[in-house]
Amino acid sequence: MSTADTTSAGTGTANATADPHTFRPTVIDLGDIQLRPWGRALTLAGGTVDALMAAAADPEINRWNRMRTADPAGAEAFLDRCDASWADGRSAAFAITDAHDGSLCGTSALRWTDRPDGLAMVGYWLMPAHRGRGLATRATAAVTRWGIATAAARRIELCHAIGNEASCRVADRAGFPYEGTLRASYRHADGHYFDEHIHARLATDPDLD
Ligand SMILES: CC(C)(COP(=O)(O)OP(=O)(O)OC[C@H]1O[C@@H](n2cnc3c(N)ncnc32)[C@H](O)[C@@H]1OP(=O)(O)O)[C@@H](O)C(=O)NCCC(=O)NCCS
Numbered sequence: 001m002s003t004a005d006t007t008s009a010g011t012g013t014a015n016a017t018a019d020p021h022t023f024r025p026t027v028i029d030l031g032d033i034q035l036r037p038w039g040r041a042l043t044l045a046g047g048t049v050d051a052l053m054a055a056a057a058d059p060e061i062n063r064w065n066r067m068r069t070a071d072p073a074g075a076e077a078f079l080d081r082c083d084a085s086w087a088d089g090r091s092a093a094f095a096i097t098d099a100h101d102g103s104l105c106g107t108s109a110l111r112w113t114d115r116p117d118g119l120a121m122v123g124y125w126l127m128p129a130h131r132g133r134g135l136a137t138r139a140t141a142a143v144t145r146w147g148i149a150t151a152a153a154r155r156i157e158l159c160h161a162i163g164n165e166a167s168c169r170v171a172d173r174a175g176f177p178y179e180g181t182l183r184a185s186y187r188h189a190d191g192h193y194f195d196e197h198i199h200a201r202l203a204t205d206p207d208l209d
Helices: 048-057 059-064 072-088 135-151 165-173
Strands: 006-010 026-029 033-037 091-098 104-114 119-126 155-161 178-187 193-202
Touching: 026 135, 033 135, 048 059, 048 072, 048 104, 059 119, 072 091, 091 135, 104 135, 119 135, 135 155, 135 165, 155 165, 155 178, 165 178, 165 193
Parallel strands: 119 155
Antiparallel strands: 006 026, 026 033, 033 091, 091 104, 104 119, 155 193, 178 193
């Protein structure tokens, strides 16, 4: 990750719980892009609900990520779920936004899979116009570093369907080595199950810089 990458002070209210494994609303500033908490307070150029509907309409996002934001009600429900998750610190869903025009580039999200044990999962997608220039790698590395530094994540896992080679490259480049293959572990929207690769990064792994 670039040494120019910086993490700003939190912009949201501090979470009430004293649990060290708590994700707190934050803006992660990477210069040309910002990672901003998804929620009702987020404003995106062109409209937040419209941006979520556009993401759900993209065939590749629809294929590899389970988006339930195809209509305004679904998009608003997603924003409400994000607010609820931030409120108790159980997940951290960031919109990746263009720092210049405030448009949506994609999403990068962490969620606890075993919170007391500090075990989390990372996921991501990018809008078509923002693929192919390493943004997912940078965002994944940034949220990972943030989750380890601010929420004491011990191990962060990353799973992708074995046919998703771009996602496999993102995992490798973001410092998540391949650990194995999970059989029939991801259910596609049409009911078909995919095998997935599991990659992971430990808090004790060496810095990427
Ligand atoms: C997967 C995704 C997040 C990758 O993000 P990205 O920022 O475009 O990735 P990059 O531009 O850094 O490309 C990563 C690598 O994959 C390679 N790649 C891109 N598309 C590829 C493809 N179809 N097949 C094989 N490799 C591909 C790139 O050449 C690059 O290789 P490099 O590391 O040797 O340079 C993005 O394509 C996306 O959002 N896809 C749709 C949804 C999705 O797949 N979500 C992830 C679910 S796990």
